Amino acid sequence: MKGTDILLVDDEKNVLEGYMRNLRGHFNVITADSGKAALELIRGGTVPPVIVSDYKMSGMNGVELLAAVGELSPDTVQIMLTGQADMQAIIDLINKGKIFRFLTKPCAPEDLIAVINTGIRQYELITAERELLGKTLGGSIRVLTDLLALAKPLVFNQSMRVRALARKMHSALKAENTWQIEIAALLSQIGCVTIPDAVLKSAYQGVTLSEDEGVMFNNHTVIASEMIKNIPRMEKVAEIIKYQENHYEGGGISIDGLTGEQLPPGSRILKIANDYCRLMNRGLDEINALYEMKKRQGLYDPAMLSILETGMLREGESNKVYLTKELPIHRLREGMYLAEDIATASGSLLGNRNQPVNRALIITLNNYAKNDQIRDMVKVIMRSE
Secondary structure, three states: OOOOEEEEEOOOHHHHHHHHHHHOOOOEEEEEOOHHHHHHHHHOOOOOOEEEEEOOOOOOOHHHHHHHHHHHOOOOEEEEEEOOOOHHHHHHHHHHOOEEEEEEOOOOHHHHHHHHHHHHHHHHHHHHHHHHHHHHHHHHHHHHHHHHHHHOHHHHHHHHHHHHHHHHHHHHHOOOOHHHHHHHHHOOOHHHHHOOHHHHHHHHOOOOOOHHHHHHHHOHHHHHHHHHOOOOOOHHHHHHHHOOOOOOOOOOOOHHHOOHHHOOHHHHHHHHHHHHHHHHHOOOOHHHHHHHHHHOOOOOOHHHHHHHHOOHHHOOOOOOOEEEEEEEHHHOOEOEEEOOOEEOOOOOEEEOOOOEOOHHHHHHHHHHHHOOOOOOEEEEEEEOO
16 A cells, blocks of 8 residues: 555565565555664654564574564564475464464565555554544543542542542553553442442541441442443453452452452552542641551552652642632633532532532533522632633
8 A cells, every 4th residue: 555654674685675676666665674673663663554574584583573573563564574484483473473474485576565455454454443442442431430420429539539649650650551550540439339428428538437338338349340341451440440449468358369469550559549548538638648558557569659658649749839719610621620519409419529620510510500509600629820
């Protein structure tokens, strides 16, 4: 397909020149005369939809090159050319490199062009499917959280605070698969929709619960996990949520008996974020919340807790200035936070103090105001211009 980048790798200059002559009018051809040079191109930002490599090259052979390409650019479609009728080489290619096609030399130009075009279509299929799944999943998560904000403002507010803290932690830790941790934090409290608000309020403030209330609250992680695990690509997210209350060294809450490094890193992050937010809900400031957590031996992963202790989570926050304003509902914008609880005359809670403002909340408040069930003016916390 004309204009599409393809990367050709061969350590023989005359072979590369022959490729250039035969393929130039069909593709945007990029060449490398060694496996090392090809990897440098990819590390430098060249991400070709298709790579065509010779098998027998000095230094790094084609098997080793394509295995490395699979790590750096997993979507790149791999095609191998070789003049060696070696069955073991073919087995190595299949096992070590994710080979799309295996061609023997000499290969007629029209055959090579046809295979490259097929490889480009394969690349487009892979990337289009990922984009579709990503957008579908992202949209579904947004709907879930918007509904959560309307049905359980207290739960939504806690979710957003946990998410903000978890995001800073996984960024500082350079954790893998951060999207899973991000979504797990956002949906970490979704099982709490089954719990009465009075029990939730006590739990979120760290108040000692009765035995029945404790069982009810402690089950929220399993309930959430069961709700989420059947969604495609969310199995790991469900696992993170399930174990988010497990103690690092065991004892206390210990679902399935998992402790220490057996626990997913995301679960260990959420355990810290959950407890930190609960302590802040009780009115403790950052220093005293951290001090209290350090006294709780065995509950947290020490390496992750040290991030809080060293103050890395507060990095960049000192320059942010916020102020409280009372605004008419039509002037509310996403990015603001409620400065007060908002309830109807009958006592139905529509929004919780410190809850982020989103589109669904604005529509809800506007509808209730039009029906004279709440005031049109709302106090919010917003970033100073």
